[in-house]
Amino acid sequence: MSKKEGLQLEKIRHSLSHLMSMAIIKIYPDAGLGVGPAIENGFYQDYGLPESISSELLPKLEKEIKKMILKNIKFEQHDMSFDKALKLYKKDPYKSEMIKDLKKAGEKKLSFYRSDWFENLCKGPHVASTKEIDPDAFKLTKVAGAYWKGDEKNKMLQRVYGVAFETKKELYQYLKQQAEAEKRDHRKIGKELDLFVFSDLIGKGLPLLTPKGSIIRQELEKFITEEETKRGYLRVYTPDLARLELYKKSGHWQHYKESMYPLINVDGEDYVLRPMACPHHFMLYNSRPRSYRELPLRYAEIARQYRKEQSGELSGLIRLMAFSLVDAHLVCRPDQIEKEFKDVLELIQYNMKILGIKDYWYRFSKWDPKNKKKYTNNPKAWQKTEKLMKEILDKLKLKYVEAEDEAAFYGPKTDVQVKNVNGKEDTLFTVQIDFDMPGKFDMSYIDEKGKKQTPMVIHRASIGCIERTMAFLIEQYAGAMPVWLSPVQAQIIPISEKFIKYGEKIKEMLLKEDVRVELNNDNETLGKKIREGEMQKIPYLLIVGEKEQKAGSVAVRDREKGDLGPMKTNKFIEKIKEEIEKKI
């Protein structure tokens, strides 16, 4: 899309939010108006209303907006003084506050837009007339609560969302695309392919992986542990629980308390479920004196960690109450940080290649000096560490976006960001440099001159949180996982009862070669079994009948390419083993 088209679309969307406000004011004359910008795919507007509205109101508003569009209402800009504007908004606390904020910010005058009888504080831009808006190219989609100024301490306003495009066709395409995306949703596929379930009795945000889902997880774990071991990581196991003392010392208790579970008191001593595994690994490091020759030490663990989320924040396998981070802590000398950081990024890039992840971007996540509560108070160290990370990223010529106030409490992060099927952004992988905790824990090594030094630590998640990564992969592949990750890699379908014996023989052959195989001897027609196999996204269906039995072969059906025809059984075993081996 060209810049000019983009601007026109923004004008249309923003103008629609004004028209929607007009429709709302017709119903609620004293409606307070919060913010109402154009956004990706549409627009929204916040309202302070005397009663809560439900989505049943949306069709009514839509009809009203359509009527207004057809009236060719003009949008005209004019300026207004602060006094006059405050008078105009004397019943609207939100607009009044905005005006006062603008004055504080040093604005000299206020920009208003008039459309028909509606005056609205707004800097635009807008369409010149509703003639430019296609009355059939927008749709109001949802109502939701949203805090005034985005702060949960403030009152909650009611937000109405709409989608809008230049033409009806584009709107239709967008809606169709949304419906397609819904089909890929990992929560839906998880149910259809029997990969994971939740139980009300076990509790929210606590998934149970079925045998099939467990295979996906196991394969991911096997892959990453082998890869990390090749790269010099040391596997460790540490407990999910620790004394509160540990987290007071690490700073988690001071900076991360809200995300930690309530204390568990045992015999007068407070314990807590770990929100992160870092201090546990540091205790391993501290278990004896260290020489500079030992570094870097790379402790790796697939560590279950527990973070108390607010219930509305949970989502399928993406946000959980307890999750498994493919975690590691690299204790380094300062002169080793750069190489280790680069190596971690290289590992992450390798993993993304293997997993087929292509749509991602890097985010350089920095502290916010104003957010005193969230971060360790050490501005010098923050500046130094952020500079160091930025230099490494720039040397690697990585493209990244910078994000304020997204760091960990102990240091800056480089995150790998992706969008899930519903268009929401999530962090998949992360690499962090910690200048803070090694000092707090008196971690040290003896350098070549016999002097005690404090090491630095890189925290990293090479394939992220394994549940979230599974969710992302399920959506990316719409359930059709690569052969090496498929819970069932091949299913044998005998054409009739007569060939079950032959099918069993084939099954034995495949099992011997570590292929995950099933024999479908249900009393069903061939067509039905193929349909079910396809819907279960099984990579290969092996149909066996008289021809195959005579020739010692299988008729291979590929889930994408369809019928591949007969193939000697040994040949097929070779083929599938190669695909599993090469992870294609």
Place this chain on the structure above:
RNA sequence: GCCGACCUAGCUCAAUGGCAGAGCAAUACUUUCGUAAAGUAUAGGUUCGGGGUUCGACUCCCCGGGUCGGCUCCA
């Protein structure tokens, strides 16, 4: 946590205060089949849990649990 919607058979969904139902899945039998749904029959329910209103509640009200869309938060 907040705003809103929702929770009925394993799954997808009907039943608008008056006898809880369908399709698919499951089970049994018949059929033994050549690349996306064979036929017949059977079984399957404290309508998320608890309380209330009512002659009568899946349906209305209250409390709790869970899910979804936003907000806040975030691996």
